[in-house]
Amino acid sequence: MTDSPLNVWSEQEGRLLRLRLASPKANLIDARMIAALQQAFDKTIDDPLARGVLIDAQGDHFSFGASVEEHLPKQCGEMLSKLHHLLITMVGFNRPIMVAVRGQCLGGGLEFACAGSRLFARGDSRFGQPEIQLAVFAPAASCLLPDLVGPANTEDLLLTGRTISGERAHEIGLVAELADDPEESALNYFEKYLSGLSASSLGFAVQAARIERLPRLQKNLDAVEKLYLEELMATEDAVEGLTAFLEKRRPKWSDN
Numbered sequence: 176m177t178d179s180p181l182n183v184w185s186e187q188e189g190r191l192l193r194l195r196l197a198s199p200k201a202n203l204i205d206a207r208m209i210a211a212l213q214q215a216f217d218k219t220i221d222d223p224l225a226r227g228v229l230i231d232a233q234g235d236h237f238s239f240g241a242s243v244e245e246h247l248p249k250q251c252g253e254m255l256s257k258l259h260h261l262l263i264t265m266v267g268f269n270r271p272i273m274v275a276v277r278g279q280c281l282g283g284g285l286e287f288a289c290a291g292s293r294l295f296a297r298g299d300s301r302f303g304q305p306e307i308q309l310a311v312f313a314p315a316a317s318c319l320l321p322d323l324v325g326p327a328n329t330e331d332l333l334l335t336g337r338t339i340s341g342e343r344a345h346e347i348g349l350v351a352e353l354a355d356d357p358e359e360s361a362l363n364y365f366e367k368y369l370s371g372l373s374a375s376s377l378g379f380a381v382q383a384a385r386i387e388r389l390p391r392l393q394k395n396l397d398a399v400e401k402l403y404l405e406e407l408m409a410t411e412d413a414v415e416g417l418t419a420f421l422e423k424r425r426p427k428w429s430d431n
Contacts, residue, residue: 179197181194181195182195183211188224189222189224193231194215195231198233202237204238206242227270227271229273230272231361235277237280241282246311255403265290267389271369271381272290273291277296289315289320294350296354302338302340302349302350305336306336309420315399324349412429412431
């Protein structure tokens with residue numbers, strides 16, 4: 176037995192790194208999960224055999240999101256910094272990252288999934304950024320979603336906090352492939368298109384494909400993190416929304 180919230184192993188003679196969120200049912204992207212994921216990527220970044228990474232999750236749901244407690248003023252600075260460092264690591268990772276989603280993929284869980292290269296999901300899965308309903312916003316999603324679904328769909332998800340189905344996520348470009356078994360679909364994709372490639376050349380191709388995206392993402396994450404910590408968290412409503420959620424009561428907005 177292990178206390179780690181993440182299962183890590185390799186398949187196909189080291190060609191494929193497997194990462195499985197292992198803290199069901201919520202599979203929260205909290206401090207422990209972020210640290211375990213960061214360690215896994217740091218250990219693999221110089222692996223000469225790896226051709227890709229596949230991320231999935233135990234249980235019925237991919238992730239309910241981040242820890243609300245860690246979004247409170249005393250903890251959110253450290254949490255955001257470490258989460259954003261992980262996402263930059265993923266976008267800068269020199270191998271394709273496939274993500275297989277079942278059930279709910281919400282909040283920080285969706286931000287984490289969006290930092291991957293290709294998302295596979297069931298049609299009945301659910302995607303959303305519900306942060307605005309707690310009177311906060313999703314910093315990383317604000318930077319990652321526009322490249323995937325465009326400005327209008329980004330604002331729809333971020334400003335309403337509503338969830339959409341896997342089928343709708345596929346229609347707008349968030350999900351690359353729909354499948355009854357997303358993990359199997361991702362494995363088939365890897366075996367057909369990636370497994371037989373030169374690992375070295377694949378790494379250079381990934382870097383080239385993201386050469387403009389990575390510095391832009393870093394700059395934008397720095398800006399939204401500052402907006403979140405220095406301005407949003409100074410408002411009464413941001414703290415009230417998070418506190419009301421934790422206390423399981425309706426929030427009382429001051430509009431300040």
